[in-house]
Amino acid sequence: MNKVVEVLPDKEALIQRSLELVLTKMQAAITQRGLCTIALSGGSTPKPLYEKIAQQNLPWDKIHVFWGDERYVPPTHPDSNERMARQAWLDQVPMPPSNIHPMPTGSGDPAQDANQYEVDLQAFFQLQPGEFPTLDIILLGMGDDGHTASLFPHTDALQVRDRLITVGNKDGQPRLTFTAPLINQARTVIFVVAGASKRPALAQVFADVADNSQYPSRLIQPQGELWWLLDQAAGEGIQG
Ligand code: 6PG
Helix, strand or coil, X not given: CEEEEEEECCHXXXXXXXXXXXXXXXXXXXXXXXXXXXXXXXXXXXXXXHHHHHCCCCCHHHEEEEECEEECCCCCCCCCHHHHHHHHCHHHCCCCHXXXXXXXXXXXXXXXXXXXXXXXXXXHCCCXXXXXXXXXXXXXXXXXXCCECCECCCCHHHHCCCCCEEEEEECCEEEEEECHHHHCCCCEEEEEECCHHHHHHHHHHCCCCCCCCCCHHHHCCCCCEEEEEEEHHHHCCCCC
């Protein structure tokens, strides 16, 4: 694993740096493999990044978009990560609809929908049973409690090793989420984290010794590159 930590002066600089890095990794994937696969994070932090990506002139037909996690709500719901990314980016550009791979949330059974997305990923990446796909880019955020994607502290989702997708649990509310082994298979994982409220958890995530199940972002140790992009408010005192 190659780990890089950058602390940017403010949120604006953080988003601009995130854009530069994402564009660099997208271009490299398209040049080397003819297409780029990227998984999006939800929450509030990445929205301005998605808005900036939408302003780029990119070969949209060569970019395939997945989600690293989703709230278990319809795609029309205000809490939907799919809805946020469509409004900020995907609906603003001529990306072929077949390049957009949202997590299904419509069966009423989160486990069934998690399984369906796993089947969708296996089909797209032409995987054999038990194989894990290598996405080019996985974007992640981190909650004040140290969770990432929908891998929340002390939840069963943290123990899942043999699946691509599992059901997350946020205070009893179901979520769909990439598992840690799937995230760790990526070529490039990029955490984009802003705000002073994240500082205590970041200190634990970067500590030599801490409880991985209490701070699930510690589980993210990809085989490829790991980037932590932080604004000063979050990254004050953080050593790479
Ligand atoms: C989600 C996310 C989640 C998010 C963190 C940080 O669906 O909520 O994927 O993991 O990245 O909760 O959220 P903020 O960016 O809003 O602080």
